[in-house]
Amino acid sequence: MSQAIPISAATPEGAHPFPHRHLTGIFGLQPWEITFLLDEAEQWVELNRQSSKHDDRLAGLTQINAFFEASTRTLLSFEIAGKRLGADVVNMHAAQSSVKKGETLIDTAVTLNAMRADVIVIRHQASGAVQLIADKVDCPVLNAGDGWHEHPTQALLDALTIRRRKGALEKQRVAICGDILHSRVARSNILALTALGAEVRVIAPPTLMPAAIDRLGVTPFTDFDAGLDGADVVMMLRVQNERMQGGFIPSSREYFALYGLTRERLERAAPGALVMHPGPMNRGVEIASDIADDLERSAITEQVEMGVAVRMACLDVLTRQQRGVEGWA
Amino acid sequence: MNPLTITGGTLVDPVGGSVLPGDIACADGKIVDSAPDSAKSIDAGGLHVAPGIVDLGCFAIDIPAFAAGGITRVALMPDQSPAIDEPAMVQHAAAAGKPTVWVHPLAAATQALNGEELTEIGLMQRAGAVAVSTGRQRIADSGLMHRLLSYAAALDLMVITHAEDEGLSRHAVATDGETATRLGLPSGPAISEAMAIARDVMLAEDTGAHVHFRTVTTARGFDLIREAKARGVHISCGITPGHLLLCDVDIGAYRTFAKLSPPLRSAEDRDAALVALADGTIDVICSGHDPQGPEAKRLPYADAEPGMSGAETLLTLSLGLVRDGHIDMARLFALLSRNPATLLGVDGGAMSAGSAADLVIFDADAPWRVDTMNMASSAGNTPFDELPVQGKVVHTIKGGQSVDRPPS
Numbered sequence: 001m002s003q004a005i006p007i008s009a010a011t012p013e014g015a016h017p018f019p020h021r022h023l024t025g026i027f028g029l030q031p032w033e034i035t036f037l038l039d040e041a042e043q044w045v046e047l048n049r050q051s052s053k054h055d056d057r058l059a060g061l062t063q064i065n066a067f068f069e070a071s072t073r074t075l076l077s078f079e080i081a082g083k084r085l086g087a088d089v090v091n092m093h094a095a096q097s098s099v100k101k102g103e104t105l106i107d108t109a110v111t112l113n114a115m116r117a118d119v120i121v122i123r124h125q126a127s128g129a130v131q132l133i134a135d136k137v138d139c140p141v142l143n144a145g146d147g148w149h150e151h152p153t154q155a156l157l158d159a160l161t162i163r164r165r166k167g168a169l170e171k172q173r174v175a176i177c178g179d180i181l182h183s184r185v186a187r188s189n190i191l192a193l194t195a196l197g198a199e200v201r202v203i204a205p206p207t208l209m210p211a212a213i214d215r216l217g218v219t220p221f222t223d224f225d226a227g228l229d230g231a232d233v234v235m236m237l238r239v240q241n242e243r244m245q246g247g248f249i250p251s252s253r254e255y256f257a258l259y260g261l262t263r264e265r266l267e268r269a270a271p272g273a274l275v276m277h278p279g280p281m282n283r284g285v286e287i288a289s290d291i292a293d294d295l296e297r298s299a300i301t302e303q304v305e306m307g308v309a310v311r312m313a314c315l316d317v318l319t320r321q322q323r324g325v326e327g328w329a
Numbered sequence: 330m331n332p333l334t335i336t337g338g339t340l341v342d343p344v345g346g347s348v349l350p351g352d353i354a355c356a357d358g359k360i361v362d363s364a365p366d367s368a369k370s371i372d373a374g375g376l377h378v379a380p381g382i383v384d385l386g387c388f389a390i391d392i393p394a395f396a397a398g399g400i401t402r403v404a405l406m407p408d409q410s411p412a413i414d415e416p417a418m419v420q421h422a423a424a425a426g427k428p429t430v431w432v433h434p435l436a437a438a439t440q441a442l443n444g445e446e447l448t449e450i451g452l453m454q455r456a457g458a459v460a461v462s463t464g465r466q467r468i469a470d471s472g473l474m475h476r477l478l479s480y481a482a483a484l485d486l487m488v489i490t491h492a493e494d495e496g497l498s499r500h501a502v503a504t505d506g507e508t509a510t511r512l513g514l515p516s517g518p519a520i521s522e523a524m525a526i527a528r529d530v531m532l533a534e535d536t537g538a539h540v541h542f543r544t545v546t547t548a549r550g551f552d553l554i555r556e557a558k559a560r561g562v563h564i565s566c567g568i569t570p571g572h573l574l575l576c577d578v579d580i581g582a583y584r585t586f587a588k589l590s591p592p593l594r595s596a597e598d599r600d601a602a603l604v605a606l607a608d609g610t611i612d613v614i615c616s617g618h619d620p621q622g623p624e625a626k627r628l629p630y631a632d633a634e635p636g637m638s639g640a641e642t643l644l645t646l647s648l649g650l651v652r653d654g655h656i657d658m659a660r661l662f663a664l665l666s667r668n669p670a671t672l673l674g675v676d677g678g679a680m681s682a683g684s685a686a687d688l689v690i691f692d693a694d695a696p697w698r699v700d701t702m703n704m705a706s707s708a709g710n711t712p713f714d715e716l717p718v719q720g721k722v723v724h725t726i727k728g729g730q731s732v733d734r735p736p737s
Contacts (some may be wrong), residue, residue: 027511106627126629127513128583147631148513188514211505211516 002281011036018317019039022141024135026191034192037313038160044309046161048084056086061118061319063087064135066108067144068094068124073279073304074144081311087119109133112287119319122146127184137167140318148182153314154278155188157306159196161299162233164306165274170197173270175227176218177203177259178237178286179248181210185278186237192215203227205259207248208239224259228268235276236261244285252285262288266297274299332356333729338373338690343380343662353378353687355729356626362682371731376723379662380678381687382644385490385670386435386462386543387456387566387618390422394541394640394706395430399689402670402677403430403618406491407437407620408464414440414448416456423457429732433656433673435489437464438477444468447477451484459673460541462489465590467525469495470694474529478538487539487672490529492550493591497521500690502631503592508577514630519594523549530557533564537582540670542566546594548601555610565672567613570646571637573602575712585626585633585640586701587712589617592635606664607655612672614664616643620708638706642713648693686729695721 011017011032018033026034042104047053067075075091082089092112103111105124109132112120119140122130127147134141145151163169174193180202193200200218202209213220221227225235228234244252266273275291275298283289292298320328333355354364381401388406395403405422407413413422414437422434436458440446442465450461461481467490468474481488501517503509509516526542530553535542537694545551550677554566571589576599581588587593605611619636626633644665651661667678676685699716700711725732 075594104624104627105629124629126631129629131582132627132629146513147629148515150513184513186510210510211518212507212510215507216511 023152023314023318024131024134024141024143026152026155026188026195029195031195034159034195037156037310037317038163039158040313040317041160041306041309044312045306048305048308053084055084055126057316057323058082058085058087058319061087061323063089063119063121063315064092064112064115064117065089065121066092066112066117066123066142068122068129069125071144074123077304077307078144078311081308081315084308085312085315105129105132107137109136113137113139118183118322119315132280133300139322142314142318145184147184148187149184150188151184152188153307153311154185154313155192155237155294157303157310158189158235158276158278159232160306160310161193161276161303162274165302166232169193172198173201173230174198174233174235175201175203175231175269176235176237177224177227177261179208179239179243180204180213180237181208182240182243183237189235190218194218201227201231203259205249205255208243223266224267228265231269231273233274233276234261234266234269238259238278238280238282241282256285260284260286260288261291263291266291273297276300276303278303331730332368333686333726333731334364334368334370335373335378335688335690336370337375338378339375340390340660340680341377341379341662343659343667343678344681346659348658350432351682353688355726358686358728360680360682360684360686371690371724376690376692377658378688378690380666380680380684381498381689381725381727382665383673383675383677384618384640384643385613385615385669385673387616387640388636389618389620390425390432391618391620391640391706391707392426394620394638394704395426396725397641397705397722398616399644399691399725400616400640401430401687401689401725402433402675403725404433404435404460404669404673405463407435407442407462412437412464413441414442416449416452419453419456419458428730431675431727433457433459433675435460438463438468438488439473442466444470445473447473447480450481450486452488454484456641459675460487460489463491465491466495467493467529468493471528471532475532475536478532478536478540482536487541489541489543492522492525492529492545494521494524494544497524501592502588503580504577504594506577506595508580512580512583512630519547520549522547522591526550526553530564534562537563539563539565543615544568544591544638545599545611546572546591546602551601551605551610555608557603558610565612566610567615568602568606568611569615569617569637569639570643571617571639571712573599573606573614573650574646574673575599579712580630583630584712585628585630586637586710586714588630588633588635589637590635601612603655606650611664612668614643616640616649616671616707620641620706621710622708626710636710637712638704638708638710641705642699642711642718644689644691644722645718645720646713649718652719686726688726689722690724690726691720691722693720695719697721
């Protein structure tokens, strides 16, 4: 695998590789800080492919996964990442928590803090909720998705997947397609990919395109075929069923006809274009099954694999200060 | 009531449009030509003396904040708990501020502000309501709004409405644009406001009713108001310092204190508001005073309540508009006092003998810093926290009597 690093992504001399207490988003990260996390993740990709997948650098630390919004794969990925690093991992599901009894988010944060968590991973349905908690606790906070705002580890795992497949991110033409408006995955990916020098296009029906999206340094398309033209990477987003009952889109069959990724459509993209999806997929709605299952073209299972490695890297890096790692204390 | 003489002031007269050195005398709650020698005297020492502020559309009776802000009359929004939707509620609310501040309750246009059934606005008028208000939202049903305006016109009651189209703004907590997109906040297009204004301008024209748009914030909205006024339609509009001085960028990283209603607009719309202020399109500057505690504001942005605690910074922030040359001092007090008093049909905003002796004495240059932790208001939810400002109220005088000095 190539390790070519874009020029803009080299850590400047004297700069700390990652001077952030929390990871609430890609926003605010320097290109070389993103690259640093990707580089750190490489060792965990290797470890995770061994029969013994254990490292105990987080032994004795408590990792709380506070998930206020239902999740299976992201929660599992963070849990596996923490356990492989030796942390004591505790999952808090909103459905079982006092949040349902009307406790405020701040009170919940104070409670988690009083239990002396060493790192808190948070998913919440409201944009900005993770920052709100991060401001109130003493330990590092990792955003596992907040509303429509950011999902930074998803963007990191996507960047790592592209880098490993394509060698570099610089000048890669990446088309992000689907429900951009409601997607934290799209926002974090736009920030990460543009920071690393990729040329990013977003493709969506006009009803699912955020206002002024071009101000984020991307080119918007409402015509799927035009947006796909020459793309090196095609990143499909999940479209939730409730958006396809007439409110935003007339029907799922019309959506598939206009914005679904099929083999014929993919011909428009560059030869060998990589197909990605953050999951879970709606087969036959945004992506045809034969594409999703094509191991040559689809990187979808690889994304899941990279997810664990990237989350291990983030957990390791964010806890270095409290572990007294040299250069981080 | 003890007579009072204020000497050595710089008198701001929004009626005559003058700002001149002079003395002013008060007796029996009114401004008089001269007070007896026994009158108590205040030496203004060159400070400005102006008519007390008439704040058109506050959500809470917050007497310390009003006193600190030089506010002597307040039109209280009907969005109380329960809503001001019957005569007894009007009488009760009207007594709440005396003697420090006179509260003029606005009658809810619909029962419990549900937007569906009209209230007894005629009886509420007799009980002391000076105008009718649709509350935090407009009335979505155009037919009902048409009937309300016809009915209110016959009673010569002004109808104060909110200008946002509910279809475009129901789930919106911000205005469409780069900031909302970056933050991932539900947003609506700025034309939501102009669409609401367009409808109500037509209804006002058709019924002859006087419609006041409490807070207008967009270029398209001001264009419609300007054009309708030129055509002779009986409409007026207001704005808050928050909407004149801030734009959506000021939401920053989910600062819920900057969550207002209507939401903060683009910088271009904010600039259009300054133009509309200077050219006379805007009639009123009001505080929109809406104190909210942490239980309503320390929440994720979309879940937090809108509104700012604005009474005690209303004059200070507005004085910045004079310093920056957008308007002159006399025009400022037309916007803060004379115009709202005239719209509501209450005594105020004048410096001539026979007018209410409601006055504010202020030092237009005194520097201070806004501090949410140290406010006279019952809550410190201001987006202007830590802003260095100039202009401080020294005395608020209601009916010729000095109200307790605000904390310095």
